[in-house]
Amino acid sequence: MKKITAIVFLTLLATSYQSAHGQAASDMSETISGQHLKPYSNKWKVYSVDGQGKDTLVTIWTDYAQLIELDGKAYISRIQELYNPSMQLQELWTNLFEHQTLLPYRASQFKTTGDYTYTEFGEEKVVHSTKTATEEAANVDYPGDGKTYDWTMYGVLLSGLPFKKGEVYSIPVFSQQTETGKGTIVATIAEKETITDDNKKQYDTWKVNTNAGLTFWLTKKVPYVIQLSYPTQNGGKMIWRMYE
16 A cells, blocks of 8 residues: 555645535534633654554654633644654644634644745634745735634544534634635534553543544543544555554
């Protein structure tokens, strides 16, 4: 099986989420909540697993979040770092979002190659900036309605949903791949499941499936995102296993 790197996977994931823009957007303000979120740290080892079950370590993720105050309002600042197995930094992801509502304020992705994206979320518009190592920065404005979420928060965003078996939620998210900048995550609350992390510690989680093919195992307690997986070709998968 051809191995899929985590960076390629992230591109596929973004496309999957963003391509669902035909779904009707929902007002999630009465449904989704960040009240359960507290400062946390988390680490995953990311494996490429082939159709015979053989796994290969491809990346290591770190994930840190803290509470901050901005203009008298509580926000969560989240920083994720992506390393190769030799612990060389490849990417840095940041999210700043409202604590109570999970509505985004800004987000960024920086690569050690010199590429980056930066997004500012406003009530009336979303400003998305991109730059590569060889091209100047380009800014695009998209109309905003103040109730568009950020897909790059993924598992933390989904942890804000009510965990009710069988419920299906449509979450409107920003998508720079559509003219209007709108996409949709469809999340289905599947069932309770006990997950064992890479250190053999067990967690009681809720399994949540998405229209992007990505499956999460989540809790309402620190560190929230215990495991996630994504199917690849020939019966394989990418899997994030928490290890610390």
